[in-house]
Amino acid sequence: VIPGGYAPDLIRRDDALIGLVREAYGQGKVVAAICHAGWVLASAGILQGRRVTSVSSIKDDLRNAGAEWIDQEVVRDGNLITSRIPIDLPAFCKAIIEALGGQKG
Template sequence: PEGGQVYHGKAGTTAQSTASALEVEPGDFAGLVIPGGYAPDMMRRHEAMVNLVREMDNQGKVVAAICHAGWMLASAKILKGRTVTSFFAIKDDLVHAGATWVDQEVVEDGRLITSRTPDDLPVFMRAVVRAMQGV
């Protein structure tokens, strides 16, 4: 994916990227939020995006993932020994990647924050904001 590209959500919303994953420096950000739905399955097919997630985690930045975003965490190989949650259907994928999976609204394992579904957004976003303010 390139900077300036417009992405369309399933509900008709649009978002335009300002830079590609190759153009950003992890040190310039407090963290990142990986969206849910099926976007993470597309995102993890791009090595630069996977590397960005891995490097953010390596630098101790906040990495937040909701719903199916756990797929990106598995591809970035940052789950071994971590406790996470996600949409229930990808539980086995995360466990096979080395995570301990729990069924909770939000799980904070260090600077890794995970959540299950859009119903959990209020508690998830409070955790994300709190973590990023603590940077």
């Protein structure tokens, strides 16, 4: 789970963390991002052709990274789960729990 707020601006500048996100995504593990965390997904280069949501202020960044941005409380596209803002946390957490329930190991 990649947090929102100011943290993504720091995380996206850390090559090791970007590599971790890229590796987890590539292995089919659940990768979840809320609010500004979409910046981390863009920096990891994993958004091409994916459906996502985020805080609306970064939607152009995500579209420029190749994503289809959708304005809804949570979007699940394969192993990628995204959400907009803190008020959407119940739906975001439910989607993560459901996704993890389907994973083995």
